[in-house]
Amino acid sequence: GGHEVKMGVILGFTGPIESLTPDMAAAAELAMKEASDSKMLLDGKVIVPVRGDSTCTDAAAASAAAEKLITSDGVVAIMGADCSGVTTAIANNVGVPNGVTMISPSATSPALTTIEDKGFFFRTAPSDARQGQVLAEVLKDRGITEVAVTYTNNDYGKGLSDAFATAFTANGGKISISAAHEDGKADYSAEVGALAASGSKHLAVFGYVDQGGKGIIQTSLDTGAFDQFILADGMIGESLIEAIGADLNGTIGTLPGSESEGAAKFKEVATAGGLAKNDGPFMPESYDAAALMILAMQAAGSTDRAAIQAKVMEVANAPGEKILPGELAKALEILKNGGQVDYEGASNVTFTEVGEAAGSYKELEVKDGKFATVKIR
Amino acid sequence: MTLQGNSRAVFVFTIMAVLLLIVGYFQSWNVMLSILNLCIISAIMALGVNIQWGYAGLFNVGIMGFAALGGVAALLVSKPPVPTAWAAGGLGILGAGVLTAMVAAAIWFIVKRMRSGGTKNAVIFIVALGGYFLIRSVYDPAVNAIEADNPASSGYLGGLGLPIIFSWFVGGLFAAGIAWFIGKVALGLRSDYLAIATLGISEILIATMKNEDWLTRGVKNVTGLDRPVPYELQLQESEVFAGWVEWFFSSRLEGLTGDARTTVLRDAVIEGSSLFVKLCYTGLFTAVLLAVLALCVLALASPWGRMVRAIRDNEVSAAAMGKNVTRRHLQIFILGSAVVGIAGAMLTTLDGQFTPSTYQPLRYTFLIWVMVIVGGSGNNLGAVFGGFLIWFIWIEAEPVGNWFMGVVTQGMEDGSWLRTHLLDSAQHMRLIIMGAVMLLVMRFSPGGVLPERQQSQA
């Protein structure tokens, strides 16, 4: 109807990361619901989320899904996609040509920084290049000079491990072995065997929390190969601790965002909103991506696709009133009255000039079976 | 279902056209064309598989590998060379290539010249092992140098910088070359054993593409490949194109003035540009499809086709009737693979990027097989139809699944557990629908929608 506006949610609901995406979508839809319920969006418009399946791997199917969302459902903007490969394909083949804003919560490949997006592509997840440096610093500060590295064999894992290796060796560290692992495979004893043979005490795992990464940690602990782990963002999640338990104590890791009120706030909001989880990987980023699209629309005062794109940067960055999760109503109100907002959200959103999160990171450590923030970097 | 032969083909293709038109009308013409383009590519792949299985009964489950070879061709043909990378390690790679050739030649020489026995095998083993380490010693530093060259955005040698459309041909050649090699090695295997061997070899190919970053950038993907057709953004900026659009959509613009007109025109130009680009692809792909199909039809109806079907039925007897079974198998294996390679290159061209992790057996091997079997193996038009139908379902099962769940949950209370669960699971309807349609089609048309025709020459 006249007061409905459609927004696309394109994630890999089937395929290798199908276990992550329902929560991500739920987080994004939570933001949409929040805005709709506030009755404040463009004179009380209601946002109808439309899901599309990116499959995470199949560029052709992902493009087709995006094509349908954009040209058939007429979504005004897209929250997505997830994996870097399909995200690039959708942006190049469908999103940008049709002038539709896309905000990805999880495509972290450094290559996405430089695609020709005409300003239509944003991401609330920072490029992996940054995280690699942060991790290297963390290790340096803790005096760890030698690690074995395993990464999930995709653009995220490979890119991150490249960035980390560069920074770590520059700091004088030594990588004793760097071994890829494929997600979703049956057995990781070969990888762990090779990693253990390197003789390092620490194992850095750049993978996904309920994918191969978990298998690697499980196998390492079982065989006694490693008991000290260093994790990147994809590996951080309560479910890891649930699955593995106390053995994880002492593990360190980094996660984009800050222990700002934002992150805590998001958990509250998510719990209140009845979501199954409140801290899954990329859930905060998903919430933020959706929120940004909504606020940009409000700032533009129209559902026009180009107008939305023009306002994203404005609402994401200073100046303006800081906005946290759960405060969308407030933000909409301010914007409606011609004011300015600086959306902080759950993941401390600040966009660089190419429209991606600049990235502050939390340094985490597992203590007493919980991820605890040690420091913000 | 009583229609036979050509009228049946006309009938089912008409239905397919109607399905596509329905999508065009009710969803959008852009969606319709994007589905159609992939239908055509799928049809070409299915033809390739049909040549191997339908004609000759060769159980190739390595389709994925050949499609990926086409993709590599697209990248190697169209990307400009990276001079810094060449400077860093180009020589080393070439050197390693030359060394490999030399080691291979040495082994070949030993195989041909030495008398067989324990010593011979030992010598071969030593030469191979020594050669391996020698090659690695040249190759590894070169690879490291290349991959260290700006890894975030390059880190590979690049390609030839030629127009990408050449890659369709080159993709065919790559696939044919590898198929020749595989065929020489593995075609002696029968049925399922050949299947698992080809599957294995395709996994090896994909692993290589994922991990030899100097050549393909590996899992970091190569994006932004050239196009053989204009870019939407170019068109959107072009006055001439705007003029066309204005003419074409004149009815839509009628009576509008000022801002309203500009907005509508702008949207029309955007829509028109997407449509135009897709139509260009459709034209190119159709040309390839028709050419391949024509050659297939002529071949199958000829004495060659008869000989090949005879071999499929009974190899022992065909050999006794003077047919060189091995040669024919190799030829067919190469031809079919080349066709898949061509389609693979076309697909990568359409995607505009090469992503090795996209090559999953489910999507690139089994789905193509399903196309051939559902369409009707041994029948060229059947394979083409299978390509169209299955791709269509593969894409449309998703929205249909969502819609279906929407309908089912309509009556339920908002926010109830069951409703949320069902809506969240809607994506899995895609698989169920896909499977159900497949099973139904195969159930009621056992030989496929267009079964192999008895080439009744009576």
Place this chain on the structure above:
Amino acid sequence: MIRVEALSKQFGGVRAVNDASLEIGKGSITGLIGPNGAGKTTLFNIVAGLFPPTSGKVYLDGEDVTGLPPHELFAKGLLRTFQIAHEFSTLSVLENLMMVPADQKGETLWNAWFRRGEVKAQEAEIRDRALDVIEFLNLTHLVGERAGNLSGGQKKLLELGRTMMVDAKVVLLDEVGAGVNRTLLAEIGDAILRLNEERGYTFCMIEHDMDFIGRLCDPVIVMAEGAVLAKGTADEVKNNEEVIEAYLGRGLKNKTPAKKAKA
């Protein structure tokens, strides 16, 4: 024409052919008989290149052809039929015959695509020949039928028909008569004689029907337990004690007339 020297074939523990030496004279119709499992079919299979012998040699026209693949032997003019019919089951009866002739132009893709005229002309010729053969075999009503749907005997006829499609030098027939109606078999015998006389084909046939062997074959070679047991004219062989003992037997033992049993 064909000479086999000291041929042996071992299957696991079974020695199917055991040091057999024999010769099939040019222009002869040689019969090959022997008890079940004597190694006759195995011998044929080796001669026709289906598998190599464990030891021994095969000569065709004086040339050593041991271990050559079947299609090369075919090119040299050697043709064989199978004891258990090997039809091309999804091809029609007509196609089963039309595919036989060698050197068909349309069997190379280039010609199939770009020289359709020549191919068509040759096809017409081959088809006529095939139709003649089909008529001879009483299969005219089945030209378009899938060969897989033929009756057991009809398949054997088709097997024989294939040998009539080409000008072969040597034809090895493995029990063409088994399962074929005797009236038709008599006609087939006539055809074999005709081919032998008019076109100079050499035949070697395995057969258990001694009347048929007696009418056509000279000489007759008897195999038993993988080796040659005897050789001679049909009559000589029939009266050879050893052959009677191993192969022919002495007729029905309790030959009770049908009527008596009823009473």
Place this chain on the structure above:
Amino acid sequence: MFCMGENLTGGYGGADILKGCTIGVEQGEIAVIVGPNGAGKSTAMKAMLGMLDLREGQVTLDGKDITNFSPQARIAAGIAFVPQTSNVFTGMSVEENLEMGAFLREDDFTVTRDEIYDLFPILREKRNQLAGELSGGQRQQVAVGRALMTQPSVLMLDEPTAGVSPIVMDELFDRILEIRETGVAILMVEQNARQALNIADRGYVLVTGENRFTDTGEALLANPEVRKSFLGG
């Protein structure tokens, strides 16, 4: 008659192969079917066994209408059959083939098995070899042996002597005569028609799915027209 197919009509989906033919056999009798290739002899046998969809006609066994019985039910009722082609389990040993013949028997079948080994000594020798590796004639012996293992009341044989050597053929006919003495009804298709009709109590000449001649074996052998057209002069 004890076992009887009447007015059998049907085919394999296309045109009718059997056009109202009738065949039957009494207990303790041998009936032989002859006819040109493709006449429908094997098809008639299959029809009797329920392996063919009949459009018309009925099959009776011991006065009972078994037209609607499934093949296994007919086997259980006492019919045994040796098909013309693919009549052994190629992937099983000779002994296992025979065992499968006795699948429905609950009693001790080793005696019968030994009798069969006595009948076809070569099988005893090759008892552990795969049937698929046997020569053509040896397979034929396995096939017949398998059928005899069931101790049937009706034995149907489709060209049991095709490809077997004369000595084995004589043995086989001998044995068939013996079996007849035990009261079994024997129905067989033969191309070695003269030997077969010689021992037959009843003969059928089948042409294009119809009965052309029906008479005693002797009478058919004596009929010049039959001799000329069907028995090879």
Place this chain on the structure above:
Amino acid sequence: MEVLDALVLFANFVLIPGLAYGSQLALGALGITLLYSILRFANFAHGDTMAFGTMVTILFTWWFQSLGLSLGFLPTALLALPFGVAFTAAFALLTDKLVYSHYRLVKAPPIRMVMASVGVMFVMNGIVRFIIGPDDQNFFDGERFIVRARDFRDALGLEEGLAIKSSQLLTVVVAVILVAALFWFLNKTRTGKSMRAFSDNEDLALLSGIDPKKVVAVTWIIAAALATIAGVLYGLDKSFKPFTYFQLLLPMFAAAIVGGVGQPVGAILGGFVVAFSEVLVTYAYKKFLTYLVPESWAPDGLMQLLSTDYKFAVSFIILVLVLLVRPTGLLKGKVI
């Protein structure tokens, strides 16, 4: 030189994981091989049948846990296993009735059955995700380790530890028992022989009085049981996730075929070949050799033949090599 350390190291990282993984593959391959040899088609839905069976078992496990039932140091899932088997068997029989029986009736070529199984695979894929979702599920309880790495090391005063998980031992033992049982069943029992006869020549089996319905039903029940057992044991050792089970399909097929399809013992052999080729070729032998040779000879590099990137490629290379030497698998398998 510490030979004992070297051996323990090798056992811990190569031998035991290889044995366990090999047995897991073998159990899956066993089901595939059975269906292949009796019903004559390669069942692509086997991975998803495993997922289905495991899912049912997990649901029952949860229920039992909520009731407070347990098996002490053994996982509760074992208690739920029979229910998983029963449901899966019922589902398999239903699938057969709805899908496969038709193709047998019309005597369709095996490839149709294979493709039909791809259709079934899609549907089952969807159903499993529909019911339990695509997430990871851990359902192991009971005692996890038989020997812990640390305890072993401390007890023997070695550098290296050896870990043996109870799930690993369970898998190996069950795999061996099931293979032996299946072998015995097929070759010695009447039903087993009738199943082989049926697979050999369906028409002739009919003529011997074998009831095809019974053969088919028994086959499906056994296959479903094998699939469920394999799935549950795998899930206990690692964890349950539908996608991973689907991914298991390829190595299981590889195992079945390289061992020689239709051969139960071949399935075990094949499973070990695939598992050990993955581990052995990509293992870094540096530490192992360091223990064995005098210190001055200790290798600098990792002594790794190929990097783990090529893990799957390696197992497939070995598979292809095996097939080139033995074209129908290690034990002479069937060709259909």
